[in-house]
Amino acid sequence: MSGSLTLQSIDARAVLLPLRRPIVSKVGRFDDWPMILIDVYTCEGIVGHSYLEPYLKDALGCIIALIQALGAAHVGKPIAPLDVFQFNRRSHNLIGYEGVAMIAISGIDMAIWDALAKAAGLPLTRLFGGTVGPVPAYNSNGLWLTDVSTLAKEAAELSAEGGFAALKLRLGRDVLAADLAAILEVRQGAGDSVKLMVDFNQGLSLGDALHRCHALDEQGLYWLEEPIAYDNLTGYAQLTRELKTPVQLGENFYGPGELYKAVHAGAGDYVMPDLMRIGGVSGWLRAVPIAAAAGIQVSTHLYPEFAAHLMRATETAHWLEWQDWADPVVQEPFAVRDGKIEIPERPGAGIEWDEAAVKRYAI
Template identity: 60%
Template sequence: MLKLKRPVVARIATITDWPLILIDLITEEGIVGRSYLEPYTIKAMRYLIPALQDFGAMLKGRRVAPVELYDLARKSLHFVGYQGLSMIAVSGLDMAAWDALAKAGGVPLCVLLGGSVGPVKAYNSNGLWLQAPDVVAADAIALREEGGFTALKLRLGRDRASDDLATIHAIRAVVGDDMELMADFNQGLNLGEALQRCHMIDDEGLAWVEEPIVYDNLDGYAQLTAELKTPIQIGENFYGPRDLHTALQRKACDLVMPDFMRIGGVTGWLRASAIAGAGGVPMSTHLYPEVAAHVMRVTETAHWLEWQDWADPVLQKPYEIRDGLLHIPDVPGVGLEWNEEAVAASQANL
């Protein structure tokens, strides 16, 4: 459990402590594939950790073939459903398996997938929560300077719509018109509120409006997508590639941004990115910036990587951000190594 440097203050929740599940997949040859999960609440850890331990027992002695392990793990949970916590557990296993396979091959994950090591454009999503406009404006300057960012994400959904608008204007006043601004309502509005508020900000030059209403209201999203000039962004709650396909069939968004613990890890992402690519739909990432950087190097419609440094305290060598670009280290696998002292300290907080 980690303390967030900038607590999450969103319409639907305030989060000060960030749970992490660290996963080590150990092969008979001694290679360790690593990944982590960020399940939002400590209670979710109580269900996910036993599921991961069950996978370890079930898959012992099997070859590290991520696609096969993905299918076996999913089918083992068929009777409790493929979505929700089942998919999150499978995703954690999958990311660790791909890391192990790339390490066994002695190449970075992006190279194993057919790409090359290089930078990925990123926006800073570490702050700009629901605080007063002057506080958020000062935060915007700090966030820009953390890595020479050219894009930032702010959160909307204050009690008064006019305060949201004032916050956008306050940020623009300090960072200028060249800064890309993404806006996220964190599913905090009903459809009536979303229609009013999204139309109100439709001329503010935002890169996108993200999840104004509850994630599974695809009819509402289709209406918003049809009515607004600003692109609608959804996808962090797609549980598997079929959810992405359904959303695109329903014309429920202009942009997609799957989350790795819900889309199905690397395997789920690759399948989802093929669907987005066929439709020409720009695809961004949600959380998990390390594995995200690797798959973005092989994603046909790669758009923006969401940069959040929330896992950095437990990493030996966090990824480097420079000039608004996340730089992939030229090392085998994903490049995750645990800072064991920090891990021990974080466990004391549980």
């Protein structure tokens, strides 16, 4: 099927999914993972899907209400993702683009793009002019701020899950010695050649980050991610200048303009936009050329299914962050082999809901 689509309705549902390994980081502990499943229904019978991962169970209700309110403004109108994105953004000029507003806009945007690609009968990346193929990924399903003595075994398991040669480790324990011990344990389990991306989850002050990151600079780490609060671009610029290890940030960029500010400030060596905050597919397509123009490599944060399609069409594509947290409600999760996520030859983003599981985990 091809041609224009007309919006009939938008549905948003909340689920609480089990995690195989609890998240334990500086931002908190999560034993279950709250998600919002979004369905865009069209008059032509095409249904677009997307999901959001807003971290906080208590935030689900207000985000769903805003999704429904935004969707109501487009009922009966042709679906054009870039137009809808721009309209929704402008509708929030008076209260600001950041936070819940951008999260809701992003969720709708991703579902609309999914519907558009399905109508064209194309995998999403082909709609952008890209090709279906493997995307290099690192496993981010574990290695939290847990007992250091468990990390070697867990690192071996994470490497074996999909032939991964790159892993994400969370750091920021109370003392430097504990972080150094964690790095040693992971390399014992996964091998000395493992590429080790480390994430502080904004857990350090600038002074602590200068001390801790300089002390880690000889550890051969692949990058140092978000050591300080995401909006301290002056601090990030100082860390980027002083450290030998590349500095990574970007999962908290709310829209393309924030990515531009960080690039202009020299606030990082790498960037990793999050689809929920950058503005969904439309926001990504507008943001990543800014990084490419500056020669900065772009990785992803969460949303591996949509992210995989986008990485195949991103000029300076770097690494995809792999998690299986949405798998319990997805009919056919994407395959991972030899450390690469494989995009299926399915129209759209390639996700459909397992409705029995959705019912089981509904809240």
